[in-house]
Amino acid sequence: MPARLPGAFKFNPLRLHGKQLHDFCTLKELPETYAWEPVDCHGHHSGDCGTTRVEPVPVVDLYDPNAERLIGHACKTWGAFQIINHEIPRRLLDDVESASRRLFSLPLRQKLRAARDPDGVTGYGPAPISSFFSKQMWSEGFTIFGSPLEHARQLWPSNYMRFCDIIEEYSREMQRLAGKLVWLMLGSLGITKEDIQLPGPEAGYREASAALQLNSYPACPDPDRAVGLAAHTDSTLITILHQNGTGGLQLFREGCGWVTVPPLAGGLVINVGDLLHILSNGLYPSVLHRAMVNRTRHRLSVAYLYGPPRDVLISPVSKVVEPGRVPLYRPVSWSEYLGIKAKHFRNALSLVRLCSHAHANGGVIDANVSDSCAR
Numbered sequence: 001m002p003a004r005l006p007g008a009f010k011f012n013p014l015r016l017h018g019k020q021l022h023d024f025c026t027l028k029e030l031p032e033t034y035a036w037e038p039v040d041c042h043g044h045h046s047g048d049c050g051t052t053r054v055e056p057v058p059v060v061d062l063y064d065p066n067a068e069r070l071i072g073h074a075c076k077t078w079g080a081f082q083i084i085n086h087e088i089p090r091r092l093l094d095d096v097e098s099a100s101r102r103l104f105s106l107p108l109r110q111k112l113r114a115a116r117d118p119d120g121v122t123g124y125g126p127a128p129i130s131s132f133f134s135k136q137m138w139s140e141g142f143t144i145f146g147s148p149l150e151h152a153r154q155l156w157p158s159n160y161m162r163f164c165d166i167i168e169e170y171s172r173e174m175q176r177l178a179g180k181l182v183w184l185m186l187g188s189l190g191i192t193k194e195d196i197q198l199p200g201p202e203a204g205y206r207e208a209s210a211a212l213q214l215n216s217y218p219a220c221p222d223p224d225r226a227v228g229l230a231a232h233t234d235s236t237l238i239t240i241l242h243q244n245g246t247g248g249l250q251l252f253r254e255g256c257g258w259v260t261v262p263p264l265a266g267g268l269v270i271n272v273g274d275l276l277h278i279l280s281n282g283l284y285p286s287v288l289h290r291a292m293v294n295r296t297r298h299r300l301s302v303a304y305l306y307g308p309p310r311d312v313l314i315s316p317v318s319k320v321v322e323p324g325r326v327p328l329y330r331p332v333s334w335s336e337y338l339g340i341k342a343k344h345f346r347n348a349l350s351l352v353r354l355c356s357h358a359h360a361n362g363g364v365i366d367a368n369v370s371d372s373c374a375r
């Protein structure tokens, strides 16, 4: 019989899109639905590099006169790096972290007022990729595209403006930084404004589209069997990630395995996404990454997912397709690619790959490739 004590609803699991959700703080043990097979189930070597010294994820100082070259090298070898001296005020990073903490601290019932619609993209809920996994992830998310006003009103009917103001200011600053970083990356490939139709500095990088993903990873009673956010690449040009002082982000590096990205006070993590992978013809590969959880600390992260204007076609820029090589990907807009990713997840990139008899490594002509091809 259901308990009728005041507050007993907290222990009543609530459902969203067919899955039971929980107020994580009430769980003293890991429910089986959140217990993953040993991490190797992601199909990759688990843990950090064996006993050899792990090479750290590159850190680039944006004031360094060699920043463009260093960024190019990091994109090619890691598909990711951290930045310092990015000129995003520390106060704003703290504000967005507090706003996110305020949101996720609300009772589950209240957060569900702003739940993501089954076919929608914005609002509260498990990470959109959850539907591809039978086990649940030890995390919750809130996705913002454009104005957060409507959802913020549902969450805090009489006190929503502070949240909206912070999100607006953060998005504005991130847009400027993302535009600058993308042009540094393109510059490192020798690509100029004449070669590509992307928002540039003269327009303040406006017109680009972007989403903001707030992620929360509560302390977990059995972290070794749980996964915060399963391994994925982002569908973006680049993603800018702010993580609070608690580590958990890991990057997959060929020949090495999973490498933890240590939180750097005031630093930001930059990931190469699938669209930059396409645009660079695979020279700057999108990075596979995941988030792990821990026993004692609540981890928060804020991802700014930056893409081109939704209907601009992205394809390998001819300058990076060297003689003797071929374009590996067909043109695709961000809106189409997001649809492909939402349906096919890990196969999305190979589904826009051209049936070119070209080798994955920069499009060297090679007749022996049997990859899935764009039809």
Ligand SMILES: C=C1C[C@]23C[C@@]1(O)CC[C@H]2[C@@]12CCC[C@@](C)(C(=O)O1)[C@H]2[C@@H]3C(=O)O
Pocket: 121, 127, 128, 129, 130, 143, 210, 211, 213, 232, 233, 234, 235, 236, 303, 305, 338, 341
């Ligand atoms: C613009 C987007 C990228 C994203 C799907 C989305 O429509 C909004 C959320 C984004 C996110 C954040 C967490 C990881 C991810 C794979 C997911 O499930 O939702 C990404 C999506 C993506 O990059 O494909």
Ligand SMILES: O=C(O)CCC(=O)C(=O)O
Pocket: 213, 215, 229, 234, 239, 241, 243, 248, 249, 250, 289, 290, 291, 300, 301, 303
């Ligand atoms: O929380 C993290 O460290 C990773 C988040 C992430 O990968 C994402 O939001 O796309």
Ligand SMILES: [Fe+2]
Pocket: 232, 233, 234, 239, 289, 303
């Ligand atoms: Fe991601």
